[in-house]
Amino acid sequence: MQIAILIYDRLTALDAVGPYEVLSRLPDAELTFVAQEPGQKRTDTGRLALLADASLAELPHPDVVLVPGGPGQAALMEDGPVHEWLRAAHETSTWTTSVCTGSLILAAAGLLAGRRATTHWRALDELRRLGVEAVEERVVFDGKLVTAAGVSAGIDMALALAAKIAGEQVAQAIQLGIEYDPQPPFDAGSPRKAPAAIVEAVRAHSRFESVPA
């Protein structure tokens, strides 16, 4: 099973690496980080680079496509080679997926028109403007399109997807392998839960988030 994770400059690393850590452990997974130009992609903080091993042309028909988000998403909203690849890949994929603002790229490529989907909480309005039924849920399945909320939501999405692909026992084994028994020290991970002052601070300042300011 071919899994292609699209990466690009100024992506948010955890958007890609969370799902990678789950999906790469599926039986028979052949997971590849792909990019328009293979090589190093510097993440949004500038402090890390991930390597894309293959070009888009090398993986025209992956079974699973995953598009992460991050500030670099803004540079991928115009039609071009990435959109063309996404549209062609989606025609034959089993699952077409995104994390965070990756869904804005899917929407811009024309793959989410009228579909239910999600994104980072700060980007829900933008997703809506792109003609998508944007919902504030952590993981959204709509047919073979699967979208996750911001950044860390990709781990939850990947486990749900792993269960669809290989069964619940395999998904649980992967969850246990990565010891995903989350115990966040605060209950501030969504705008419905965080103190209002924190929500306003994050909405106003780009330091704390991974979507375009």
Added chain:
Amino acid sequence: MQIAILIYDRLTALDAVGPYEVLSRLPDAELTFVAQEPGQKRTDTGRLALLADASLAELPHPDVVLVPGGPGQAALMEDGPVHEWLRAAHETSTWTTSVCTGSLILAAAGLLAGRRATTHWRALDELRRLGVEAVEERVVFDGKLVTAAGVSAGIDMALALAAKIAGEQVAQAIQLGIEYDPQPPFDAGSPRKAPAAIVEAVRAHSRFESVPA
């Protein structure tokens, strides 16, 4: 504030990238991925490479040291340049930390003798054999030594550490920025919660885990 994340071949990516995603967003954070030899480090699955931007010698005295785990940990248990760097860095660090089997490296370097610490659930016995008071907790603080359980536990550790470094409001803002409101589809993330058959399968097979088989 200098933060150094040590990487090496066959590390588990999420061990490093989870905490990176949190700690890089601290005010005044200067986070650097370091390695004995700078350059690309291929992760345990072989499917991803992370880039180390600096050598150990370039960051002799970081304020925060973080050591991730993964199968490659086994190659770093003998005394040598990595241990020397860790010992010297620990003398002046504010926090010396690990995720997953990274604590085995800290222990082998002599930094955890008689201390309370944790690691991936499969490696607790090995940590104990290294003279450490190994405990099955998700995040363990013992003075300036902070250790996390397996793989995904690094996110929880980093948020707890962010609160110590910059206050709870900053930590909560980072949590909201990465939308860390975990909703795993299964409650199978620890050996105390997963079905017994899954625990045995993961204990027996290296596919599902990130510690040496």
